[in-house]
Amino acid sequence: MDNKVMKRAKGYGFLVIILVMGISLTSWFCDKKKDVALTPKKKVESFVLSFDSTLVSSFYAKYPKLILYKKQVVSMYEKNSFDFVWYDKKGRKETADVIYNKINNLYQEGIQTKLPYKETLDRLLQKNEAKPDIDTELFLSNYYFFYVNKTLQGIDSTKMKELEWYLPRKKQSYVGYLDSLLIDPKLIDSKEQHIAQYYKLKTVLQKYRDIEQKGGWDSIAVPSDFKSIKPGDSSTVVAKIRTRLFQTGDIAEDSGRQLYGFALQQAVLKYKKRNGFTLDKTILPKHINEMNVPISERIRTIMVNMERCRWVATDLGKAKEFIVVNIPSYRLNYFKEGKVVLTSKVVVGTTMNKTVIFSGMMSHIVFSPYWNVTPHIIKTEILPAIKKDKNYLANHNMEWNNGNVRQKPGPRNSLGLVKFLFPNSNNIYLHDTPSKSLFTSEKRAFSHGCIRVEKPTELANLILESDPYWTPERIEKAMHKKKETWCTLKEKIPVYIGYFTAFVDDEGDINFYKDIYEKDAQLAAMLVEEL
Template sequence: MRKTILLTVIIVFGLLSLSVSCKNKEANKPVFALGTAVDSSDFQNLIKVPFDSTLVAPFFEKYPELSRFKSEITVLYRKYQYHYIWYDDSGINEPGNLLYNKISNLESEGVQAKIPYKEKLDDLFLLSNEEQKPNVETELLISALYFFYADKVFKGLDPKKSVEMGWYLPRKKQSYVSYLDTIILNPSLINKDEKEVLGQYYRLREVLQQYREIEQKGGWNTIDLDPEFPSLKPKDSSKTIAQIRQRLFATGDIASDSKSAIYDDELKEGILKYKKRNGFTPDAVITPKHIATLNIPVAARIKTIIVNMERCRWISADMSKAKELIVINIPSFQLTYFKEGKPELISKVVVGKTLNKTVVFSADMKYIVFSPYWNVPRSIIKKEIEPAMAKNPNYLAKHNMEWNNGNIRQKPGPKNSLGLVKFLFPNSNSIYLHDTPSKSLFNEEKRAFSHGCIRIAKPKELANLILKDDKNWTPAKIEAAMNKGEESWYTLKNKIPVYIGYFTAWVDTEGTVHFYDDVYQRDDRLAAMLLEE
């Protein structure tokens, strides 16, 4: 016997620790290491007599809706040598009751699903402790519902379905048998484990609660357009102003509702805040398109929050651990460059139009190309350039293009379609980041104009940040390379992960929710898939 180990037992949920003393019989024997077998001597505070393993198979015959968890249940109880997990000497233990509470409140997790055998579960937990004697059927039912909970809250839709939605970011992989070891060591993680689920999920969960409270209070009324005012500006007076004021108060964009029908400074601040978090140009003018978004029902906003919570389930929380990281969110038309977990640069971007959607995927940036050629894709040659050449034989010369081994390319220079620099993260989708001579497009609110690649408003700033710690480069050298008119490639010393995602609702670090247009019309389809589950 070497030492006494404090063991926090039981698997799940809440701010709970159940410490038991256990003596280790073998030198250097690990306790509850991930994925390892657990010795029965480690269960001194649990029911000491194991149950009959042959009772597992009949359980799934009686409860066929839970049969998809049979293999995980088998692995779990082999690991714990068929000891009861959810009972102590008083009956169903506190972790079991906390799990029941979690399952009974799945809607708070943005999950809309029928809980199998819910009536049976309710009956079990309504019994007094004296009546809750160790029972194999109840034990297996609670464990199966743990895996049901993990499947819905942590894992989400089947990966095949997310691919159907055009989501090619790698899905996280997790064994929820092994994850119990982590929960055993720190049960409170079940409430908020940012190592398991992307932290954004929990911020969206808080906003979901806020919007459901708004819904319970009746939501907000529809704003009527005033025919005398096609647009509203500060100092205008209209009944529509009073309705807008009431609407902004409902979502906290203004602190109080004075009922005033005059467009005053308080309302202006609220409008600017609302526009900022809804992807509009931050000015004080209120037009019909702004009123149209203000009139989106609270139920629709709740649905948007729920589908984006689902997308958070698909992303590995390890993403945020990268030393450097570039994230592009298609609906917000925005790129963020992170270094050491902090945003160092935020830039507007132009993404693919509906017919040429930018793909949701990830890859590692490996190269920066200064003064790049633009190798025109065959699809663009066929659809756009060849018809233009037929009308104008001098089309190539006029656009600084040339033939190159049977293909067409545009020479480096300020009018090159890729601008003065591009950033390559090799991928099968032929997507990359690049500069553009068409700077005016960044002034548009909705910036889906490209053939699929991503144009960035601040390419030089991005190049400077990426190469900041590289002794081979200075801002002056970067500027010179961009304007040299001769293509040059540079291999980055450190690969930088690039994630292209699709989120129509996002909560910033201050807790403010931002909503964006569903530019590729994916939310409704995802919502329908979630209801089918």
């Protein structure tokens, strides 16, 4: 074959190869096109994560019972440029379900309330749609503020004056708090939202609800001529008391015995301690009357005091040292480094001269103090006494001082040998008293409003223990010097005067105290108004 024939043959072969490849490629592309055509297209949902601000007003027009939260809701959305808060591109956020679960279990926080439009929200959330729904969005925002206002803030601060509660309340931005929850929903269960006492009361609340669920406790009936039960006595009433104290955990078992023996005596002492009674083993009608307080009333008392805990700043216990006086328990506790270093009985104001619920900063201790009599006492007590006895002032170691009356220092002084000042407009302070016998009484509401301390010397020594100048010997001398001596504290000490009728101690036992100023019913009524 010559060269021309060879070249022509190679050319034909190349064309054949090109044709075959062309056909193959065409077939491949056609097959791929068929594959694409046979594969259904995915439906891509597109939506914006913001909404028209005018829809907020439309929402409240439709659901007016939620108008209380409008200001907070609008503030939150203005901060977020009216973006959806409870949705992202993946759908409804986990925090939304956490809030929904919380509002369905408000009773666990000691709150009994009816949720407005809850049926509507239930229906909306059951749809579980990924696409944002404006009604669901705004419902969740309103219920978020409903939840935090009820469980974290408590009743509106404007009602505090009605309750005569002037302790500083904790402050928190619940708009800012939501930002944290959206990142980590578990923060909602943090036990740093309230003071520790809140969570202790919450535990006891569940315990008492369990008792109520089982039927509560029966009222203990006693004969009309009943006077007392003493160790060694035997009666059916003793057996009933044993059952009653078994229900609240004061005694380990209910043996059914009618003998008032050792085990029951110890249980009675524990019960008396928890209820502010004198610690003896004799059972009197007043003790049985206290046992007969219905379980429902005890639960209400716990819930009321959980509410009070909501008002207390959580950083209270973080101070290096502070003093707390609880009016209903007639007791003072002095804390240092988180531990109680002194507990003392106190005398507080009468129902006519109530000790004010407030806080201050102790700045001075005054040894051998003058008592500067208040204008009210001068008008209502001193002047009428002078009319009856012209020697009244001299007989009571008193004198006129620039138009006012004051009592000179000394053992007969009404303030005793020392007073502790934390300047305040209520003119209330802690002080000693010559009337020591008052501390043996169960009810100790006898003062004009100031707080008398059973252990003033111990308190002064502990406050000044880090001051080398004020040795115990120098303190004792100053207290008996009969000349007023002022000591300025190097560091001021916070003093909190509170009002708690239920309190869980370090052993986990619930203590109930008499509502001496009748504040529980007033607060309970406010909580009902909040529903």
